[in-house]
Structures are given as C-alpha cells and as structure tokens.
Amino acid sequence: MTFIINCNIFTPPKMGIRMSEKRNSTGCQICSFRVMLFNALEEDELYKLNACREQFLIRRGEVICREGEPIESIIYVNQGLIKLHKRVSETRSQIISIARPHDFVGLLSVFSKTKYYYSITAIEDSSVCFISKECILNEIRSNGRFALDIITRMSRITDDVLESKFALSSKNLRGRIAHILLDFADNIYNSNEFRLPVSRREIAELIDMRTENVIRIMSEFRKDRLIRINGHTVEIMNPEMLRKISSAG
Amino acid sequence: MTFIINCNIFTPPKMGIRMSEKRNSTGCQICSFRVMLFNALEEDELYKLNACREQFLIRRGEVICREGEPIESIIYVNQGLIKLHKRVSETRSQIISIARPHDFVGLLSVFSKTKYYYSITAIEDSSVCFISKECILNEIRSNGRFALDIITRMSRITDDVLESKFALSSKNLRGRIAHILLDFADNIYNSNEFRLPVSRREIAELIDMRTENVIRIMSEFRKDRLIRINGHTVEIMNPEMLRKISSAG
DNA sequence: CGCGGCTTTGATGTTCATCAAGTAAAGTGG
DNA sequence: CCACTTTACTTGATGAACATCAAAGCCGCG
Numbered sequence: 001m002t003f004i005i006n007c008n009i010f011t012p013p014k015m016g017i018r019m020s021e022k023r024n025s026t027g028c029q030i031c032s033f034r035v036m037l038f039n040a041l042e043e044d045e046l047y048k049l050n051a052c053r054e055q056f057l058i059r060r061g062e063v064i065c066r067e068g069e070p071i072e073s074i075i076y077v078n079q080g081l082i083k084l085h086k087r088v089s090e091t092r093s094q095i096i097s098i099a100r101p102h103d104f105v106g107l108l109s110v111f112s113k114t115k116y117y118y119s120i121t122a123i124e125d126s127s128v129c130f131i132s133k134e135c136i137l138n139e140i141r142s143n144g145r146f147a148l149d150i151i152t153r154m155s156r157i158t159d160d161v162l163e164s165k166f167a168l169s170s171k172n173l174r175g176r177i178a179h180i181l182l183d184f185a186d187n188i189y190n191s192n193e194f195r196l197p198v199s200r201r202e203i204a205e206l207i208d209m210r211t212e213n214v215i216r217i218m219s220e221f222r223k224d225r226l227i228r229i230n231g232h233t234v235e236i237m238n239p240e241m242l243r244k245i246s247s248a249g
Numbered sequence: 250m251t252f253i254i255n256c257n258i259f260t261p262p263k264m265g266i267r268m269s270e271k272r273n274s275t276g277c278q279i280c281s282f283r284v285m286l287f288n289a290l291e292e293d294e295l296y297k298l299n300a301c302r303e304q305f306l307i308r309r310g311e312v313i314c315r316e317g318e319p320i321e322s323i324i325y326v327n328q329g330l331i332k333l334h335k336r337v338s339e340t341r342s343q344i345i346s347i348a349r350p351h352d353f354v355g356l357l358s359v360f361s362k363t364k365y366y367y368s369i370t371a372i373e374d375s376s377v378c379f380i381s382k383e384c385i386l387n388e389i390r391s392n393g394r395f396a397l398d399i400i401t402r403m404s405r406i407t408d409d410v411l412e413s414k415f416a417l418s419s420k421n422l423r424g425r426i427a428h429i430l431l432d433f434a435d436n437i438y439n440s441n442e443f444r445l446p447v448s449r450r451e452i453a454e455l456i457d458m459r460t461e462n463v464i465r466i467m468s469e470f471r472k473d474r475l476i477r478i479n480g481h482t483v484e485i486m487n488p489e490m491l492r493k494i495s496s497a498g
Numbered sequence: 499c500g501c502g503g504c505t506t507t508g509a510t511g512t513t514c515a516t517c518a519a520g521t522a523a524a525g526t527g528g
Numbered sequence: 529c530c531a532c533t534t535t536a537c538t539t540g541a542t543g544a545a546c547a548t549c550a551a552a553g554c555c556g557c558g
Contacts, residue, residue, distance in 0.1 A: 088419055096415070108411075111397075112404035117412070140397050147396035148360075148389050151403065155361035158407045163366075165414060166345075169457060170337055173546070199504065208418060210547060215506060422514070449537065459515060464538060480523095 028053060041146060045139065052135035057127050058082075064120040064128070071116055073130040075105040080126020081188070081197050085205065086118045095206040097161055098123070100188055107154055110136070123197045168207055175249015176207040177217045178242040181227065185236050193235040277302060280327075290395060294388065301384035306376050307331075313369040313377070320365055322379040324354040329375025330437070330446050334454065335367045344455040346410055347372070347447075349437055356403055359385070372446045417456055424498015425456040426466045427491040430476065434485050442484040 028050040029043065041049065055078070058064055064075070067086060075082075077099050084096040084105065096118050099105045105120060110133055140147040168176055180203060185192050196203075200218075201211045221227045226242055228235040236242060277299040278292065290298065304327070307313055313324065316335060324331075326348050333345040333354065345367050348354045354369060359382055389396040413432075417425055429452060434441050445452075449467075450460045470476045475491055477484040485491060 086415075094415065094419070096411075108404055108407050110404070111401045112408055117408075137397065140400065141393035144390035144393060144396060147393060147400070148386065151389065151396070151400055152360045154400065154403055154407070155357055155359070158357050158403075159361055159366075161411065162345075162414075165411075165418075166335075166343070169418060170343075200506095201504075211504090212506080212548085213546070219506080448535095460536090461516085461538080462514070468538080 041139075041143070045143065045146075049131065049135060049139065052132040054130045055127065056130065058122040058125070060122055060125050062122050064122060065116055066119045067116055069116050070114055071106055071110050071133065073132050074107050074110050074136060075120070076129040076131060077101050077103045077105065078127040078129060080122060080128075081124040082126055082128070083121050083123050083198075083202070084118045085121065093205050094208070095202060098188075098206070104153065104157070107150070108157060123202075171246070171249030173209050173213055174217055174220075175246050176209060177203075177214065177221065178246035179249070180207050181221075181234065181236060182239065182242055182246060184234075185239070192237075192239060193233070196232045196234055290388075290392070294392065294395075298380065298384060298388065301381040303379045304376065305379065307371040307374070309371055309374050311371050313371060314365055315368045316365055318365050319363055320355055320359050320382065322381050323356050323359050323385060324369070325378040325380060326350050326352045326354065327376040327378060329371060329377075330373040331375055331377070332370050332372050332447075332451070333367045334370065342454050343457070344451060347437075347455070353402065353406070356399070357406060372451070420495070420498030422458050422462055423466055423469075424495050425458060426452075426463065426470065427495035427498070429456050430470075430483065430485060431488065431491055431495060433483075434488070441486075441488060442482070445481040445483055 028046045058080070064082065079101055082099045082103075082105060084099065085093050086096060088094050105128075106116070109116065136150070140150060168179065171179060184194055184196070188194075198206070200214045204211045204214045218227070218229060221242075222229050226236070226238045226245075228237055277295045307329070313331065328350055331348045331352075331354060333348065334342050335345060337343050354377075355365070358365065385399070389399060417428065420428060433443055433445070437443075447455070449463045453460045453463045467476070467478060470491075471478050473490075475485070475487045475494075477486055
C-alpha cells in the first residue's frame with residue numbers, strides 16, 4: 001500500500017487545529033489511484049504534477065476552506081469523507097454534496113470562479129491532495145489527452161450532482177430518507193451496516209428537510225423494521241422495501 | 250449582419266415538420282458571435298470547425314431531439330430560446346433549463362453520456378448550429394487553449410445551473426415566481442416588459458410548482474400592482490418589491 | 499455538576515398540492 | 529368560415545404534507 005493513511009495513524013480529533021498535518025506520501029507516480037486519476041500523463045508529467053501537490057491529513061470536523069476564500073487549488077480526496085456546504089441564513093446551512101475517495105472537489109468551480117461559494121469540511125478523518133490551479137491549467141494547455149480526461153470527469157460530476165438533486169427534489173420526505181440511507185450503504189460504505197458520518201441535522205441539510213422530520217421518519221422506519229438504529233450506527237434490514245419507498249417517493 | 254435569421258423569414262409555426270430548414274450561413278469565420286465562442290481558434294482551425302457544423306432554423310414548438318437519442322453533436326444557440334426538459338411521470342414533465350443565444354446545449358453531457366437524458370424543444374423560433382462531437386473532441390486533443398475555453402465554459406454553465414437550482418429550492422412559491430419573472434426581464438429580454446415565451450404550465454415545470462399556483466400567485470402580484478399581465482405579455486411595475494420577495498422567499 | 503448541543507416526541511399552523519368546475523383561447527375538420 | 533374539440537387559463541374549496549414551536553431526555557465536556 002502506497003498510502004500511509006491506510007495505516008491507523010489517526011489520533012482522535014482535536015479542535016482548533018486548522019490543518020492537521022502535512023504528509024509526504026510516496027508520490028503521484030505510484031499512487032494507488034493513479035489509474036483512475038491521471039492516466040493520460042506520462043512519467044515525467046506525473047513527476048511535474050507531483051511537484052505542485054501537497055498532501056494533508058484532515059481530522060473529522062476540521063474546516064478545509066471557507067466560503068469566500070480564493071480558489072488556489074483543486075482538492076483530490078484520497079481517503080475519508082468531505083462535505084461542501086453553504087450558509088443560507090443566520091440559522092441554516094445547506095450541504096451541497098459529499099465528496100468521497102477519488103473525487104475532485106472544486107473541479108467545477110476552479111475554472112470559472114476565483115472564490116469558493118461554499119465551505120469545505122471533513123466529516124471523517126480524511127487524506128487529501130491539494131493540486132495547484134496553475135499546474136492543472138498548464139497541463140491542460142499542453143496535453144490534450146489530459147484536458148479530455150478532466151473534461152470527462154467534470155462532465156460526470158455535473159451529471160451526478162444534477163441527477164441526484166433532481167431525483168431528490170421530486171421525492172417526498174420518506175423517499176428522501178430511504179434514498180440517502182441506500183446511498184450511504186450502496187455507494188459509500190458498500191455494506192448494509194455502517195456508522196452515519198453525519199448528524200441528523202446534517203442529513204436534513206443534505207436532503208432539504210428539517211431535523212425533526214429526519215428523526216421522525218427514521219423512527220418510523222425503525223418501527224416498521226426496515227432499519228435498525230443505534231445512535232449513529234445504522235443497519236438496513238429491508239433494502240428492497242426501502243428501494244420501493246425511495247422510488248415511489 | 251451575418252445572420253440570415255435576423256431578417257424576418259419565419260413563417261408561422263406548422264406542426265409535424267421535424268426539422269425546419271437547413272441553412273448555410275456565411276460560416277464560423279465571420280460569425281458575429283465568434284468572439285465569444287471560439288476565440289482560441291486560428292483561421293484554419295475555424296475553417297475545419299465550420300466544415301463539421303450544420304445550421305438549422307427551428308420553429309417554436311418543434312422538437313430538436315428526444316430523451317434517449319444518441320448524442321452526436323453539441324448544439325450552439327444562435328438565436329431564439331430552447332428548453333431542455335424531461336418526463337418525470339405519465340402526466341408530468343420538468344424543465345431542466347432554458348438555453349438562450351450563445352449557449353451550448355449538451356456541452357455537459359456530450360463527454361460523459363452517449364444518450365440524451367432530456368429532450369430539447371424550441372420555445373421560440375430559433376437558429377442553432379450542430380457541431381459534431383468528434384470534431385470537438387479532436388480539437389480539444391490538439392489545441393490546449395481551445396480545451397481550456399471549453400472547460401471554462403462548462404464550468405460556468407454548471408455553476409449557473411447549480412446555483413439557480415439551489416436558489417430556487419430554498420424559496421417559497423411567491424419567491425420563485427418573483428425570481429423567474431426577474432430572470433426573464435433581467436437576463437433574457439433586458440426589459441421590464443416582455444412576452445412570456447412559455448405557458449403557465451411550463452413555468453410550473455421550470456420552477457417546480459403547480460400550474461394553478463403559478464396562476465394564483467401571478468394574479469396576486471397583479472392585484473398588488475407589482476406586475477401587469479395581458480395574456481402572455483408581462484410588465485414588471487415594481488422590480489424592487491419583486492426583488493425583495495424573491496430574496497425573502 | 500451544569501452547560502450546550504444533539505436527539506426525540508407531541509401539538510399546532512402554514513404552505514402547497516389536489517380536486518372540481520367553469521371560462522377563454524386556440525387548433526381542427528367539415 | 530363556422531361548429532367542434534381540445535388545450536390553456538382561472539378561481540374556489542379541501543386536505544395532506546411538512547415546518548414550526550415547545551418541552552424534555554440524553555450525552556459529552558469543561
């Protein structure tokens with residue numbers, strides 16, 4: 001394994017530290033994700049890329065960047081989970097999306113914006129690479145295949161985000177909860193039993209409903225024996241039924 | 250003027266004709282929009298691009314392509330208005346977005362999808378160019394500046410769509426109507442008086458509400474002397490108040 | 499221990515979708 | 529061109545879905 005972070009090096013979260021630790025992993029050339037990542041790049045180009053990259057460990061709860069700060073890099077998620085969120089009023093936030101390993105954060109904004117319009121926070125201990133904007137721009141200009149890679153990836157991200165938002169907006173509350181639970185199980189944890197990385201309130205912010213209703217409906221699902229809940233641990237007992245509820249929504 | 254369609258050549262809409270007329274305008278090299286469009290291309294490259302381009306006139310109501318059809322081109326809107334829409338059930342559709350002059354349609358999907366997941370229909374008499382996918386791909390591969398142009402444009406489109414969807418989803422119905430009216434006035438017609446190019450029902454599909462409520466709220470606005478309505482003609486009388494309602498939403 | 503944040507449940511109110519029914523406008527066929 | 533049909537528009541009444549408010553238990557943390 002090339003990634004140090006795959007070992008159990010995390011210490012318990014400690015607040016107040018803005019950016020946990022800078023790590024030098026062994027580099028992009030032998031990054032285990034390389035095949036999904038920059039396969040258009042030759043050895044020497046990867047070497048260049050590696051030079052404008054910084055890897056960090058971020059602890060759960062730490063803010064990676066804030067709304068309004070300049071975008072200087074794109075962020076590649078190696079490990080963990082990261083939320084993109086935005087204040088919409090004094091008392092309320094919205095979660096725009098949750099990024100997981102292999103995702104780029106900021107890929108959509110970096111070329112058209114100079115400032116983030118969302119904040120970025122780790123919701124699990126995470127490992128990320130910052131890759132400088134300039135570096136990416138240069139590479140796009142000089143390497144057509146790389147450009148096409150980036151474009152394809154942007155395109156997929158957009159489609160995913162839009163489709164999931166459209167799907168959600170047409171569902172009722174029960175459908176949304178069913179959808180999000182299945183999403184965690186199927187796409188993030190690949191298991192019917194997992195620890196919810198987010199609070200009830202954050203779920204509400206993610207799928208546009210109120211905390212109370214998240215709780216209410218999850219309790220309903222528990223009573224109906226569709227799921228088991230123990231604090232933040234969730235086990236999906238009847239995925240078929242949840243799927244029905246989600247698509248009926 | 251380089252564009253034939255700027256003259257009044259449109260005949261009244263006639264249903265049943267799938268694709269109105271093919272037109273050879275004078276070409277990309279002297280297209281009046283060139284400056285906004287492909288300014289990364291040299292003369293000879295524009296010449297190539299021009300060769301894989303077809304220009305069409307589309308009449309109001311005509312379907313340009315349907316959900317599920319293969320994506321073979323991107324569509325550039327020269328003139329008119331075009332809606333991207335999707336069936337969500339037997340009886341209901343959603344409008345994903347409305348494209349206007351200078352917009353590319355399909356730019357977001359062409360690189361990650363092989364089929365359209367939406368249909369495209371003209372809501373005003375329009376002039377569009379189809380530019381073949383292969384042509385664009387080749388150009389991206391061989392011209393880094395062009396690639397960057399495309400990327401920047403994709404990025405802007407995405408941001409716009411996402412931001413407007415987010416804005417809408419957090420507004421109440423009055424806020425949404427106010428928002429969409431201002432959008433037409435400010436961003437499409439640049440005038441406080443305009444002819445709504447869409448039916449009440451289409452407005453509903455665009456901002457996710459019911460036809461009856463679109464009507465009800467527009468009538469409210471009329472009674473409150475915020476707008477004047479005469480059929481499809483709308484005049485915004487009190488834009489400041491509408492802006493308040495939109496952002497309060 | 500006590501404070502603040504997260505969770506939970508119940509009661510209440512608002513917003514909005516749905517249903518129904520009628521009018522106006524626009525397309526269609528004789 | 530007129531009668532007919534369909535589609536768009538409009539208003540009111542009703543009910544369901546969901547937000548909001550209130551109150552209390554729980555838990556971690558200083």
